[in-house]
Every structure is written in structure tokens, then in C-alpha cells.
Amino acid sequence: MLESHQYLRQFSIKPSVQRSAVMNFLLKNRIHPTIDEIYLALSPSMPTLSKTTVYNTLDLFVEKGAVRALAIDEKNARYDVDISAHAHFKCRSCGSIHDIFDLNANMYQLPENKSFKIDSIEISYFGICEHCIGN
Amino acid sequence: MLESHQYLRQFSIKPSVQRSAVMNFLLKNRIHPTIDEIYLALSPSMPTLSKTTVYNTLDLFVEKGAVRALAIDEKNARYDVDISAHAHFKCRSCGSIHDIFDLNANMYQLPENKSFKIDSIEISYFGICEHCIGN
DNA sequence: ATTATCTTTGTAATTGTTTCAAATAAATAA
DNA sequence: TTATTTATTTGAAACAATTACAAAGATAAT
Numbered sequence: 001m002l003e004s005h006q007y008l009r010q011f012s013i014k015p016s017v018q019r020s021a022v023m024n025f026l027l028k029n030r031i032h033p034t035i036d037e038i039y040l041a042l043s044p045s046m047p048t049l050s051k052t053t054v055y056n057t058l059d060l061f062v063e064k065g066a067v068r069a070l071a072i073d074e075k076n077a078r079y080d081v082d083i084s085a086h087a088h089f090k091c092r093s094c095g096s097i098h099d100i101f102d103l104n105a106n107m108y109q110l111p112e113n114k115s116f117k118i119d120s121i122e123i124s125y126f127g128i129c130e131h132c133i134g135n
Numbered sequence: 136m137l138e139s140h141q142y143l144r145q146f147s148i149k150p151s152v153q154r155s156a157v158m159n160f161l162l163k164n165r166i167h168p169t170i171d172e173i174y175l176a177l178s179p180s181m182p183t184l185s186k187t188t189v190y191n192t193l194d195l196f197v198e199k200g201a202v203r204a205l206a207i208d209e210k211n212a213r214y215d216v217d218i219s220a221h222a223h224f225k226c227r228s229c230g231s232i233h234d235i236f237d238l239n240a241n242m243y244q245l246p247e248n249k250s251f252k253i254d255s256i257e258i259s260y261f262g263i264c265e266h267c268i269g270n
Numbered sequence: 271a272t273t274a275t276c277t278t279t280g281t282a283a284t285t286g287t288t289t290c291a292a293a294t295a296a297a298t299a300a
Numbered sequence: 301t302t303a304t305t306t307a308t309t310t311g312a313a314a315c316a317a318t319t320a321c322a323a324a325g326a327t328a329a330t
Contacts, residue, residue, distance in 0.1 A: 036285095055287070
């Protein structure tokens with residue numbers, strides 16, 4: 001929990017109890033969680049926590065560059081504390097999202113383009129995960 | 136409209152009036168439209184058209200492989216009749232989505248992976264478009 | 271012509287997200 | 301410290317996208 005405190009400061013985010021709890025969850029659970037997953041996980045130990053706070057908190061984290069919002073899931077926003085350049089895999093069957101590999105300089109290189117000022121890239125793979133193949 | 140008819144058959148989709156109209160719109164308007172955009176565009180000339188039908192129709196098109204659903208926009212599902220391997224760009228400011236370039240064999244190659252059975256890839260770039268820079 | 275099947279429609283329910291104003295907590299000034 | 305300002309959290313309500321579902325309509329098969 002103290003770690004999250006420190007971690008937040010690195011991104012100039014004032015650490016409140018709620019923010020530290022959310023960041024702590026993200027750091028310890030690398031599952032690209034939805035807002036709901038975060039809320040449900042923290043709610044038992046923080047009964048007064050509001051879902052709006054979780055929304056606010058993640059908006060702030062994204063704005064400060066501490067967390068990356070993923071578009072890979074059409075249903076819910078997904079959040080990733082790992083801000084390094086890497087691709088994701090989403091299972092069509094169970095919906096789980098996994099880190100799949102680091103992007104090499106080739107892929108990660110943002111192309112020059114006269115019509116668009118490009119500032120980021122998201123690479124997503126889709127298919128069926130090991131666990132779901134076994135069923 | 137006859138073209139759409141033919142086009143649908145290529146994907147073994149039985150062409151109804153509604154399906155042909157939707158496909159025709161997609162073929163003539165390469166804007167990666169949302170359900171709502173399609174509905175609003177067709178509604179004037181097809182007053183009885185229901186939004187549920189547009190949802191059903193696009194689900195069917197995707198299932199039959201005639202259309203690709205894009206995850207690039209967190210708010211709404213986006214649909215693309217161009218099923219060739221190409222990347223997209225989304226403007227953070229106006230939300231418009233554009234084809235940006237064809238994927239070369241390098242990028243499009245689906246990697247072998249022991250944990251996941253990968254069947255598709257989506258590459259998305261984000262930034263600001265020409266038009267929005269000018270404002 | 272009758273029956274069965276497929277497709278469309280409209281309404282209602284559900285889900286994810288946003289808005290907003292009041293309540294609480296933290297920071298600053300007197 | 302106490303008072304005052306500022307930031308954060310909260311819960312309720314509004315909103316938007318999507319899904320569920322049953323009835324109506326169209327198409328195909330007998």
C-alpha cells in the first residue's frame with residue numbers, strides 16, 4: 001500500500017486512500033480489469049467506496065499517464081498499469097485479456113503521416129485462449 | 136442496390152430489403168459507421184426500419200464474415216465492409232476513423248503462440264486528424 | 271391455400287458511463 | 301487552533317448503447 005503511494009507520486013497524483021487502493025489493486029492484479037472488477041474487488045474492504053470514484057480515479061490515472069486505457073474490449077473499458085509498449089490478446093470465448101508480447105521497434109514505430117498526427121498505437125490479437133480450448 | 140444483393144450472396148447472406156439497404160450503405164459510405172449512423176441514414180427512405188434490425192443485420196454480417204467489427208471506438212461499435220488487412224486511425228478530437236495503411240505481411244502475420252490460438256489482429260493508431268489540427 | 275420458417279419490428283430491460291450537487295476530507299490562512 | 305478555501309468522494313439521477321423478447325409481417329415449402 002505504501003508502494004502505491006510512492007508510485008502515484010511518480011506520476012504527480014496526490015495519493016488519497018481511494019487512489020492508493022485502486023493503484024494497489026492494479027499493481028497486484030495484472031488482469032486489465034474493468035471498472036466493475038476493480039469496484040467489486042475493493043468494495044468489501046472499503047464499504048463506502050463509490051463506483052463514481054473508481055471512474056474518476058481511472059480517468060485521472062489515464063490523464064496523468066500512470067495507466068493506459070485499452071479499446072480492445074467493446075463492452076467495457078479496460079485498464080493496464082503496464083505502460084510499456086506491448087500487444088494484447090483477447091479471448092473471444094471468455095473475454096479475458098492477456099499481455100502477449102513486447103512490441104519491437106519496428107512495430108511500435110509511429111509512422112509519419114501527412115493527414116494525421118499520430119501519438120499512439122494499440123495492437124490487439126483475438127482468438128481462443130488455452131483455458132477455453134480445453135473446454 | 137442490385138450490387139449489394141449480389142454482394143450479400145457471396146457471403147451466403149439471404150438478401151432482404153433491409154439487409155441490401157444496409158450493405159448498400161456500407162459499400163457506398165466508407166466511414167466505419169456506427170449503428171446509429173446507419174439507422175439515421177436509412178431511416179428517411181425506410182420509415183419502418185427498426186434499430187433492432189440494424190443491430191441484427193450487422194451481427195449477421197459479422198458472423199458471415201462480410202463485415203468487420205472494430206473495437207477502436209470505446210463508445211460505439213464501428214463496422215467496416217473492407218475486410219482486407221489494414222490499420223485504422225482514430226482522431227481523439229472529432230472521433231472520426233480512417234483507413235491508414237495496408238498491413239504488410241510482416242505485421243499481419245499472426246504469431247504462433249502456445250497459450251493462445253490467434254485468428255485475427257487489429258492495429259489502431261490514435262492522434263489528431265488534419266481537419267482538427269486546423270481548428 | 272395452409273402451414274412452417276425466417277425476418278422485422280417496437281417495447282422494455284439491462285448495462286456501462288456521465289452528470290451533478292451535496293457531503294466529507296484535506297490544505298491553507300488567520 | 302479555528303476558520304476558510306479547495307480538493308475529493310459519494311450517491312442519485314440522467315443518459316446512451318446494446319440486448320432480450322414476443323408479436324407482427326414476409327417468404328418459402330407443402
